[in-house]
Amino acid sequence: MKRLTLCMMVVAAMLTVDTSMAGLDKQESQLRLELDLDDGSHIIGIPSIESIPVQTSYAKMDIALKQILIIKIADHETTSINLLNGDKLNGTIKTEPIRLETVFGKVSVAFEHIRELRVVPSGWGGFMTNAARDAKVEVNRSSPGNGLPEKVNDGVTNDVAQPYTSYWFAGEGPPKPDWIRLRFDKPALIRSIRILAPLGTIRFDAGHAPLDYEVTGLSGGREITLASVKNGEHQKTEPGPAAGVEWIVVELTAPKELDGVQLTCRRTSGGNHGPVIFEIQALGIR
Secondary structure, rough: HHHHHHHHHHHHHHHHHHHHHHHHHHHHOEEEEEEEOOOOEEEEEEEEOEEEEOOOOEEEEEEHHHHHEEEEEEEOOOOOEEOOOOOOEEEEEOOOOOOEEEOOEEEOHHHHHHEEEEEEEEOOOOOEEEEHHHEEEEEOOOOOOOOOOHHOOOOOOOOOOOOOOOEOOOOOOOOOOOOEEEEEEEEEEHHHHEEEEEEOOOOOOOOEEEEEEEEEEEEEEEEEEEEEEEOOOOOEEEEOOOOOOOEEEEEEEEEEEEEEEEEEEEEEEEEOOOEOOOOEEEEEEE
Protein backbone atom coordinates (compact mmCIF):
# COMPACT_ATOMS: atom_id res chain seq x y z
CA MET A 1 0.00 0.00 0.00
CA LYS A 2 2.85 2.35 0.90
CA ARG A 3 4.51 1.45 -2.38
CA LEU A 4 1.36 2.28 -4.36
CA THR A 5 0.97 5.59 -2.52
CA LEU A 6 4.60 6.49 -3.25
CA CYS A 7 4.13 5.67 -6.95
CA MET A 8 1.03 7.86 -7.11
CA MET A 9 2.95 10.73 -5.46
CA VAL A 10 5.75 10.40 -8.03
CA VAL A 11 3.24 10.42 -10.92
CA ALA A 12 1.49 13.46 -9.44
CA ALA A 13 4.81 15.27 -9.14
CA MET A 14 5.63 14.46 -12.76
CA LEU A 15 2.25 15.78 -13.90
CA THR A 16 2.83 19.01 -11.95
CA VAL A 17 6.20 19.54 -13.60
CA ASP A 18 4.80 18.80 -17.07
CA THR A 19 1.93 21.24 -16.53
CA SER A 20 4.33 23.93 -15.36
CA MET A 21 6.61 23.42 -18.34
CA ALA A 22 3.64 23.40 -20.69
CA GLY A 23 2.60 26.77 -19.29
CA LEU A 24 6.12 28.10 -19.81
CA ASP A 25 6.20 26.80 -23.37
CA LYS A 26 2.84 28.41 -24.08
CA GLN A 27 4.02 31.75 -22.69
CA GLU A 28 7.25 31.65 -24.69
CA SER A 29 5.47 30.66 -27.91
CA GLN A 30 2.98 33.55 -27.88
CA LEU A 31 2.85 35.48 -31.10
CA ARG A 32 3.77 39.15 -31.05
CA LEU A 33 2.62 41.96 -33.28
CA GLU A 34 4.71 44.81 -34.64
CA LEU A 35 2.57 47.83 -35.49
CA ASP A 36 3.72 50.79 -37.60
CA LEU A 37 1.32 53.67 -36.98
CA ASP A 38 0.39 56.59 -39.23
CA ASP A 39 2.21 59.06 -36.95
CA GLY A 40 5.51 57.19 -37.33
CA SER A 41 5.28 55.33 -34.01
CA HIS A 42 6.34 51.67 -33.72
CA ILE A 43 4.72 49.38 -31.12
CA ILE A 44 5.51 45.76 -30.30
CA GLY A 45 3.49 43.55 -27.95
CA ILE A 46 1.46 40.43 -27.26
CA PRO A 47 -2.07 40.67 -28.73
CA SER A 48 -5.26 39.72 -26.93
CA ILE A 49 -6.74 38.38 -30.20
CA GLU A 50 -5.93 35.21 -32.11
CA SER A 51 -7.45 36.13 -35.48
CA ILE A 52 -8.49 39.09 -37.63
CA PRO A 53 -11.78 39.38 -39.58
CA VAL A 54 -11.29 40.09 -43.28
CA GLN A 55 -13.93 40.89 -45.91
CA THR A 56 -12.80 40.06 -49.44
CA SER A 57 -14.75 40.42 -52.67
CA TYR A 58 -15.90 36.83 -52.41
CA ALA A 59 -16.13 35.94 -48.72
CA LYS A 60 -15.85 37.05 -45.10
CA MET A 61 -13.35 35.09 -43.05
CA ASP A 62 -11.39 35.07 -39.81
CA ILE A 63 -7.68 34.59 -40.46
CA ALA A 64 -5.55 33.26 -37.60
CA LEU A 65 -2.62 35.51 -36.68
CA LYS A 66 -0.25 32.54 -36.87
CA GLN A 67 -1.05 32.28 -40.61
CA ILE A 68 -0.27 35.95 -41.30
CA LEU A 69 3.10 37.36 -42.30
CA ILE A 70 2.25 41.01 -42.85
CA ILE A 71 -0.78 43.28 -43.31
CA LYS A 72 -0.39 46.55 -45.21
CA ILE A 73 -3.14 49.16 -45.00
CA ALA A 74 -3.21 51.53 -47.98
CA ASP A 75 -6.20 53.77 -47.25
CA HIS A 76 -8.21 51.82 -44.65
CA GLU A 77 -10.49 50.74 -47.46
CA THR A 78 -7.87 48.58 -49.19
CA THR A 79 -5.84 46.10 -47.18
CA SER A 80 -3.18 43.74 -48.51
CA ILE A 81 -2.49 40.57 -46.52
CA ASN A 82 0.52 38.29 -47.10
CA LEU A 83 0.18 34.82 -45.60
CA LEU A 84 2.96 32.48 -44.52
CA ASN A 85 2.04 29.97 -47.22
CA GLY A 86 2.67 32.57 -49.93
CA ASP A 87 -0.98 33.45 -50.58
CA LYS A 88 -1.98 37.12 -50.89
CA LEU A 89 -5.40 38.56 -50.12
CA ASN A 90 -6.95 41.97 -50.71
CA GLY A 91 -9.92 43.13 -48.70
CA THR A 92 -11.11 45.31 -45.85
CA ILE A 93 -10.73 44.87 -42.11
CA LYS A 94 -13.26 46.17 -39.61
CA THR A 95 -12.36 45.21 -36.08
CA GLU A 96 -12.28 46.53 -32.54
CA PRO A 97 -9.11 48.30 -31.36
CA ILE A 98 -6.20 45.88 -31.05
CA ARG A 99 -5.09 45.43 -27.43
CA LEU A 100 -1.42 44.68 -26.82
CA GLU A 101 0.64 43.89 -23.73
CA THR A 102 3.89 45.83 -24.20
CA VAL A 103 7.00 46.57 -22.14
CA PHE A 104 5.38 49.85 -21.04
CA GLY A 105 1.98 48.37 -20.15
CA LYS A 106 -1.25 47.50 -21.91
CA VAL A 107 -2.26 49.62 -24.88
CA SER A 108 -5.25 49.73 -27.22
CA VAL A 109 -4.70 50.83 -30.83
CA ALA A 110 -7.56 51.71 -33.18
CA PHE A 111 -7.13 49.88 -36.47
CA GLU A 112 -7.52 53.06 -38.54
CA HIS A 113 -4.23 54.33 -37.07
CA ILE A 114 -2.27 51.27 -38.19
CA ARG A 115 -0.26 51.54 -41.41
CA GLU A 116 1.41 48.13 -41.24
CA LEU A 117 1.06 45.06 -39.02
CA ARG A 118 3.67 42.29 -38.85
CA VAL A 119 3.39 39.01 -36.96
CA VAL A 120 6.57 38.12 -35.07
CA PRO A 121 7.42 34.39 -35.17
CA SER A 122 6.88 32.47 -31.94
CA GLY A 123 9.63 30.87 -29.92
CA TRP A 124 11.57 34.02 -29.17
CA GLY A 125 10.53 34.50 -25.57
CA GLY A 126 10.61 37.92 -23.89
CA PHE A 127 9.40 41.14 -25.46
CA MET A 128 10.57 42.46 -28.81
CA THR A 129 12.18 45.87 -28.62
CA ASN A 130 14.27 48.30 -30.65
CA ALA A 131 17.77 48.00 -29.16
CA ALA A 132 18.96 50.96 -31.21
CA ARG A 133 16.89 53.46 -29.22
CA ASP A 134 19.42 53.71 -26.36
CA ALA A 135 22.52 53.21 -28.48
CA LYS A 136 25.53 55.51 -28.69
CA VAL A 137 25.87 56.83 -32.25
CA GLU A 138 29.29 57.17 -33.90
CA VAL A 139 30.09 58.29 -37.48
CA ASN A 140 33.25 58.73 -39.53
CA ARG A 141 32.06 62.15 -40.75
CA SER A 142 28.97 64.35 -40.85
CA SER A 143 28.13 67.40 -42.95
CA PRO A 144 28.23 70.50 -40.70
CA GLY A 145 24.83 72.16 -40.44
CA ASN A 146 23.19 69.58 -42.69
CA GLY A 147 21.95 66.59 -40.74
CA LEU A 148 22.21 65.30 -37.19
CA PRO A 149 23.66 61.77 -36.59
CA GLU A 150 21.73 61.43 -33.31
CA LYS A 151 18.46 61.56 -35.27
CA VAL A 152 18.99 58.04 -36.67
CA ASN A 153 17.81 56.36 -33.46
CA ASP A 154 15.33 58.86 -32.02
CA GLY A 155 12.37 56.61 -32.90
CA VAL A 156 10.74 59.29 -35.08
CA THR A 157 10.12 58.26 -38.70
CA ASN A 158 7.51 60.76 -39.88
CA ASP A 159 9.86 63.75 -39.98
CA VAL A 160 11.65 62.99 -43.26
CA ALA A 161 10.33 66.21 -44.81
CA GLN A 162 12.15 68.36 -42.26
CA PRO A 163 15.32 69.71 -43.92
CA TYR A 164 18.73 69.49 -42.22
CA THR A 165 17.49 68.02 -38.92
CA SER A 166 15.83 64.65 -39.60
CA TYR A 167 18.76 62.58 -40.88
CA TRP A 168 22.48 61.81 -40.91
CA PHE A 169 24.26 63.11 -44.02
CA ALA A 170 27.89 62.04 -44.29
CA GLY A 171 28.86 64.93 -46.57
CA GLU A 172 29.68 65.99 -50.10
CA GLY A 173 31.85 63.89 -52.36
CA PRO A 174 32.05 60.09 -52.76
CA PRO A 175 31.83 57.85 -49.67
CA LYS A 176 35.26 57.29 -48.10
CA PRO A 177 33.64 54.74 -47.30
CA ASP A 178 31.25 56.33 -44.82
CA TRP A 179 30.00 54.49 -41.78
CA ILE A 180 27.57 54.95 -38.92
CA ARG A 181 27.86 52.76 -35.82
CA LEU A 182 25.32 52.18 -33.04
CA ARG A 183 26.66 50.72 -29.79
CA PHE A 184 23.85 49.32 -27.61
CA ASP A 185 23.79 50.15 -23.90
CA LYS A 186 23.70 46.38 -23.29
CA PRO A 187 23.78 43.25 -25.49
CA ALA A 188 20.59 42.27 -27.30
CA LEU A 189 19.42 39.23 -29.25
CA ILE A 190 18.78 40.77 -32.67
CA ARG A 191 16.62 39.33 -35.45
CA SER A 192 16.40 42.21 -37.95
CA ILE A 193 17.97 45.55 -38.88
CA ARG A 194 15.81 48.24 -40.51
CA ILE A 195 17.35 51.28 -42.22
CA LEU A 196 15.19 54.18 -43.43
CA ALA A 197 16.93 55.72 -46.45
CA PRO A 198 16.18 57.72 -49.63
CA LEU A 199 14.88 55.84 -52.66
CA GLY A 200 16.95 56.43 -55.81
CA THR A 201 16.84 60.13 -56.68
CA ILE A 202 13.20 60.68 -55.77
CA ARG A 203 13.72 62.35 -52.40
CA PHE A 204 16.94 64.15 -53.29
CA ASP A 205 18.11 65.07 -56.78
CA ALA A 206 21.64 64.15 -55.71
CA GLY A 207 20.48 60.69 -54.61
CA HIS A 208 22.29 59.73 -51.37
CA ALA A 209 20.61 56.27 -51.29
CA PRO A 210 22.97 53.41 -50.28
CA LEU A 211 23.78 51.15 -53.26
CA ASP A 212 26.99 49.35 -52.25
CA TYR A 213 27.14 48.72 -48.50
CA GLU A 214 27.66 46.27 -45.65
CA VAL A 215 25.64 45.83 -42.48
CA THR A 216 27.83 44.52 -39.67
CA GLY A 217 27.01 43.18 -36.22
CA LEU A 218 29.33 43.96 -33.29
CA SER A 219 29.79 41.19 -30.75
CA GLY A 220 32.49 40.99 -28.09
CA GLY A 221 35.03 42.90 -30.14
CA ARG A 222 34.26 40.90 -33.28
CA GLU A 223 32.58 42.12 -36.45
CA ILE A 224 30.00 39.84 -38.08
CA THR A 225 28.85 40.52 -41.63
CA LEU A 226 25.05 40.45 -41.67
CA ALA A 227 24.58 41.69 -45.24
CA SER A 228 26.79 42.72 -48.15
CA VAL A 229 24.95 44.47 -51.00
CA LYS A 230 25.99 45.65 -54.45
CA ASN A 231 24.08 47.85 -56.93
CA GLY A 232 21.18 48.45 -54.59
CA GLU A 233 20.06 44.80 -54.66
CA HIS A 234 18.72 44.94 -51.11
CA GLN A 235 17.79 41.77 -49.28
CA LYS A 236 14.35 43.22 -48.61
CA THR A 237 12.63 46.61 -48.74
CA GLU A 238 9.40 48.01 -47.32
CA PRO A 239 7.57 51.27 -48.10
CA GLY A 240 8.66 54.23 -46.02
CA PRO A 241 6.41 56.74 -44.23
CA ALA A 242 6.67 59.28 -47.07
CA ALA A 243 7.28 59.43 -50.81
CA GLY A 244 10.86 58.85 -51.90
CA VAL A 245 12.02 56.90 -48.85
CA GLU A 246 12.08 53.18 -48.07
CA TRP A 247 13.01 50.76 -45.33
CA ILE A 248 16.01 48.60 -46.16
CA VAL A 249 15.48 45.41 -44.13
CA VAL A 250 18.14 42.88 -43.14
CA GLU A 251 16.52 39.79 -41.61
CA LEU A 252 18.80 37.32 -39.85
CA THR A 253 18.30 33.61 -40.48
CA ALA A 254 18.90 33.05 -36.77
CA PRO A 255 18.93 35.56 -33.89
CA LYS A 256 22.37 36.86 -32.92
CA GLU A 257 23.49 38.39 -29.65
CA LEU A 258 25.06 41.73 -30.58
CA ASP A 259 26.60 44.72 -28.81
CA GLY A 260 25.83 47.01 -31.74
CA VAL A 261 25.45 47.36 -35.50
CA GLN A 262 27.23 49.31 -38.23
CA LEU A 263 26.32 50.44 -41.72
CA THR A 264 29.29 50.99 -44.05
CA CYS A 265 28.39 52.67 -47.35
CA ARG A 266 30.75 52.60 -50.35
CA ARG A 267 28.54 54.01 -53.12
CA THR A 268 25.25 55.89 -53.37
CA SER A 269 22.67 56.77 -56.00
CA GLY A 270 22.66 59.93 -58.08
CA GLY A 271 25.87 61.94 -57.75
CA ASN A 272 27.52 59.35 -55.47
CA HIS A 273 27.79 61.74 -52.54
CA GLY A 274 27.74 60.68 -48.89
CA PRO A 275 24.72 58.63 -47.75
CA VAL A 276 21.64 60.03 -46.04
CA ILE A 277 20.06 57.86 -43.32
CA PHE A 278 16.82 58.87 -41.56
CA GLU A 279 16.49 56.04 -39.02
CA ILE A 280 18.12 52.76 -37.96
CA GLN A 281 16.26 50.13 -35.94
CA ALA A 282 17.68 46.93 -34.42
CA LEU A 283 14.74 44.72 -33.47
CA GLY A 284 15.23 41.93 -30.97
CA ILE A 285 15.10 40.90 -27.30
CA ARG A 286 16.93 42.35 -24.32
